[in-house]
Amino acid sequence: KNQVEQSPQSLIILEGKNCTLQCNYTVSPFSNLRWYKQDTGRGPVSLTIMTFSENTKSNGRYTATLDADTKQSSLHITASQLSDSASYICVVSDNNAGNMLTFGGGTRLMVKP
């Protein structure tokens, strides 16, 4: 059964600090991994997508990494801002399912001033 596990479940950091969110998956065959940001009361919005051959991808202060061998991904947030407070969801797609996705439970990040 395809599974995506995220850690930590929740995280509190001070504004300006960096943080790293983790995602482990058992999805096969792997197609791509996407990180979504979900603000409170809003739908998820895609931050980055990573395919099998990509190790690192950046989107502003967000940097995602992928290790396809260990089936792990991380999302690093640099110089956090209050607007980074949100849930971050790791989503993995397999080649068999096309647009079908396996969702992680998310990490709830709170950035405090």
Add this chain to the structure above:
Amino acid sequence: DAGVIQSPRHEVTEMGQEVTLRCKPISGHDYLFWYRQTMMRGLELLIYFNNNVPIDDSGMPEDRFSAKMPNASFSTLKIQPSEPRDSAVYFCASSINRGKGQPQHFGDGTRLSIL
């Protein structure tokens, strides 16, 4: 370009009542998805359509749930009769299937409370 539009944003109703959630996907998107999100279970896929045709409804919890897509610009998710355990946020998403790299675009959801 307008995103995925869902209505209503909030719905509070008594158990046993019929509930209808509505979704307008992004123009040109040929896939439409309905999800349910709860604290306990996270995001769960209920059903998805391709070119207005239901492809996989295995996530629909029971016969009380039904979904339709009469045309490319409109879909509904209906619960009849509703129960308190149906309380959740329901999301609609749409995407273009031009390979594996296309993201799903989510609406802002309908927060449903069944009393």
